[in-house]
Amino acid sequence: MNKYFNYLFSIKSALLLMFLFAIAIAIATFIENDYGTTTARALVFNSWWLELILIFLCSIFIYNIFEYRLFHINKLPVLFLxxxxxxxxxxxxxxxxISNEGVMRIREGTLNNQFISTNLFLEYKIHNSISQYSGQKELILSSKSNNSFSIPMSFDNKNIKIQYVNFIHDPVEELVDSQEGGGEIIELIIPSESGGMQSEYILKNSQKYIKNLNVNYQSNLKTDLNIYQEDSLFYFDSKFDVHFMKMSDRSTGVLMNNSSHLLNNKVLYTIDSQNIVFKNYFQNAILKQVPANIKNDAAxxxxxxIILTVANxxxxxxxxxxxxxxSSKNYFQFNDLYFSLSYGPRVHTLPFGIFLKDFQLERYPGSESPSSFASEIQIMDGTENIDYRIFxxxxxxxxxxxFFQSSYDNDEKGTILSVNQDRLGTGVTYFGYFSLLCSVLSLLISRFSRISILGKQHKTV
Structure with a gap:
């Protein structure tokens, strides 16, 4: 038994673990390149098995310090290592x-004392008008990892559980036609942000925001654009005047607001600066959400x-x-309880404020590519104001x-700073680097080191 224990905590085991660690980091680099940073964190960087490797490796080093009595002066290089x-x-x-990391956005001429975390959380709050229960769970979700989780709790004499169902990165709607149990859906075409066209689907008796335009189909609500069906024809009315252009002959015109008009195919309607084309009507279709791409980018x-279970x-x-x-909070009532759920970053408040006096951006001559950018800020801490330039x-x-200069707003009127609060972790890590430096220096100058011994032997020869 002692033989296996000694082998388990031997230098050979440490070398094997270091080799496995290097392989894991190399694999994580490829994962990050193909699927994004979040997937690499979920599969490798924040995995339990990588932490187990590091804990075991640390235990081996501690064990060997005492096993080989490295506190002796002639073993200082190995001790420092x-x-x-x-x-x-x-x-x-x-x-x-323990540390906190996040992003801070500041517009020119404004003060901010908050930043949002890099890590994402599922936050939940439950109340019954008398008392409340709240909590949060950090989540690292990706399209390639096992994301399952379950959060059981008890409140108001009811068993409550929040369980994972599915995770979709950058979800887009995909229509499946001719489905049993499907419903009536209309398809509208609008310009996409990438410069092409994209489909927007609206279920019957529902409404949907298309960019900044609130559109409903056969709903009792009155919105910016109301689409309804009579027999086999579609009509619409809008609180805005509607400009149109027929694609067949390029003829144009204006339709009065708050009036009923026939909704035709192959006609471009412009409603409050939003271009819309009515494309199709599906009688028995369903909508499912699928990922637009696999890579988990933060944009x-x-x-x-999730599935919420309250008393069965x-x-x-x-x-x-x-x-x-x-993220916006989802408020609703279910089984006589009131819920607030959200998924996204957490807000951290600083003990001081940062005022952005000016954001400066310079470009390469004859190019739109930025060569450098900087933030002229002022730290406001009580009665103390400190000017500083971050670049x-x-x-x-x-x-x-x-605070690191990370990026800037598209209109170049605001800055984006990366924030890191890790004084203890940074200090301990830097002490580790200092110990590594001491190990190298002691190898060079110590008379007990292997280098000194070989030097003496060389002189003797």
Missing amino acids: HLSFIFIIIGAGITRY KLDLLK QDTIIDLYGAEGVL MNNVLNYKGYR
Whole structure:
């Protein structure tokens, strides 16, 4: 038994674990390139097995310090080498579980003292008008990982459970026609952000926002654009004047607002600056949401489907969220309880404020590509105001927070700063690097090191 224990905590085991760690990081690099950072975090960087490798590796180094009595002066180079790995691993653990990281947006001439986290959370709140229960769970979801989770709880003498159903990155609607149990759906065509055209589907007796235009189909609500059916023909009315152009002969005209008009195919309607074409009508169709692409980039909203069970009654809830985007809360009543659910980043409040005086962007001569950009800011901390300039290689360090120039708003009137609060983790990790430096230096100058011994032997010869 002692033989196996010694082998398990031997240098050979440490070398094997370091090799496995290097292989895992290499694989994660390819995953990140093909599927995005979130998928790499879910499958490798934040996985339990990678943490187990690091914990076991750290344990081996600690064990060998005492096993080989490395505190002796003639073993200092090896001691510093072991300590460097131990502190680097511990620092990484502190960064992983204790530190805060996120994004801070500031517009010119405004003050901000909040940033939103890089990590995403499922936040839930339940109340019954007398008391409430709240909680949150950090989630790292991707299109390639096992995302399942379950959150059981008890409130108001009722058993409640939130369970994972599905995760769709950058969801788009896909229509499936001629389905049993399907419903009536109309298809509208609008310009897409990429410059092409995209389909928008609206179920009968429902409404939908298309860009900034609220459109309903056969609903009792009065919205910006109301589409309804009489016999086999479709009609519409709008609170805006409607400009149209017939694609067959390019003829144009204007339709009066708040009046009923025939909705025709192959006619381009412009309603409050939004172009719309009525394309198709489906009598028995269903809509399902599918991912537009696999790669988890932070610019797209993701869909998290969960099932909420309250006292053996359940319902499906759709939550939308993404990194760097504050998600809206989903309020509803279910089984005599009131719920608030959201999926997205968490808001952190700073003990001081940052005022953006000016954002500056310079471009390469004769090009639209930015060569550099910087933020002229003022730290407002009580009665103390401190001016500072943040740019690519000039980081703001203040009260344990580090601010990096990350990006900027499209209109170049606002800055985007990366925020990191990790004083303890950074300090421990840097001490590990310092120990590694001491190990190298002691190898060079110590008279007990292998280099010194070989040098003496060479002189003797």
